[in-house]
Amino acid sequence: MAAEEGKIDPMYQFEVQTIFEGFSLGGQQIGLTNSAVWMCFAVLVLFLFMRGGMKRDLVPGRWQLMVEGFTGFVDNMVDANIGPAGKKYAPYVFALFMFILFSNVLGLLPVGVLGLHPFTVTSHLTVTGVLAIISFSIVLIVGFAKHGLHFFSLFVPQGTPIPMIPFIFVVELLSFLVRPFSLALRLFVAMTAGHILLKVLAGFVINSANAGAGFGVLVGLPSFGLMIGISALELLVAVVQAYVFALLTSLYINDAVNLH
Numbered sequence: 001m002a003a004e005e006g007k008i009d010p011m012y013q014f015e016v017q018t019i020f021e022g023f024s025l026g027g028q029q030i031g032l033t034n035s036a037v038w039m040c041f042a043v044l045v046l047f048l049f050m051r052g053g054m055k056r057d058l059v060p061g062r063w064q065l066m067v068e069g070f071t072g073f074v075d076n077m078v079d080a081n082i083g084p085a086g087k088k089y090a091p092y093v094f095a096l097f098m099f100i101l102f103s104n105v106l107g108l109l110p111v112g113v114l115g116l117h118p119f120t121v122t123s124h125l126t127v128t129g130v131l132a133i134i135s136f137s138i139v140l141i142v143g144f145a146k147h148g149l150h151f152f153s154l155f156v157p158q159g160t161p162i163p164m165i166p167f168i169f170v171v172e173l174l175s176f177l178v179r180p181f182s183l184a185l186r187l188f189v190a191m192t193a194g195h196i197l198l199k200v201l202a203g204f205v206i207n208s209a210n211a212g213a214g215f216g217v218l219v220g221l222p223s224f225g226l227m228i229g230i231s232a233l234e235l236l237v238a239v240v241q242a243y244v245f246a247l248l249t250s251l252y253i254n255d256a257v258n259l260h
Contacts, residue, residue, distance in 0.1 A: 010199035014123055038119040042103045074246065081250040085257050096131065097246035104191060104238030123191040125184060132184035135249040143256035154259050183248055190241050194234045201227045
């Protein structure tokens with residue numbers, strides 16, 4: 001948290017900072033940033049979570065049940081949206097869902113009390129944009145590999161009057177091309193807005209406490225109570241946004257596989 005003369009900058013938490021300079025490649029500096037560290041941390045925690053729950057005990061424990069619950073949830077979602085042909089895409093959708101979920105939740109950890117600065121990588125459009133591009137690329141590759149040029153029939157719904165085909169084709173094509181942008185923006189905006197609100201409320205708490213007991217009671221305590229409620233809401237948003245991203249990805253893959 002950056003503070004100067006009692007002012008708290010809510011955007012400071014999104015600043016990408018270089019931890020290790022690294023080396024220069026093609027005129028570009030290749031180094032280690034706080035964003036990369038938290039992405040690696042999310043992958044490590046996810047790996048440990050999956051590793052600890054894959055014991056295959058006859059009588060599963062709580063950890064194994066959690067892992068099986070997540071895998072079963074994503075498998076059912078893919079099967080419902082794509083059908084039997086979606087089995088091959090389940091690992092990707094599962095990895096996408098879990099990475100976004102863990103990245104969202106880890107960015108909400110109150111590690112500031114330990115002197116650490118939590119970083120939510122999904123609050124950066126570059127990260128959500130790359131995830132959206134990967135999903136969109138899979139849709140295009142699957143669509144053209146399976147259907148060839150017939151894939152363009154996706155943009156002309158059945159029963160469209162012949163005179164309306166050119167107009168409908170352009171509208172549907174533009175709608176299709178906007179998908180990766182909307183996919184990336186939805187997650188980016190949801191995570192950024194919540195974190196900004198929490199930082200602003202934290203500023204109210206700190207500044208009111210510094211201003212005196214009266215301001216602390218009138219402003220600080222309500223702001224702190226609101227922070228608790230917003231934090232609980234942010235946990236819900238973290239889960240919902242991971243689900244929405246995975247759900248829309250499976251729906252888009254369904255369009256490529258089944259052309260509808």
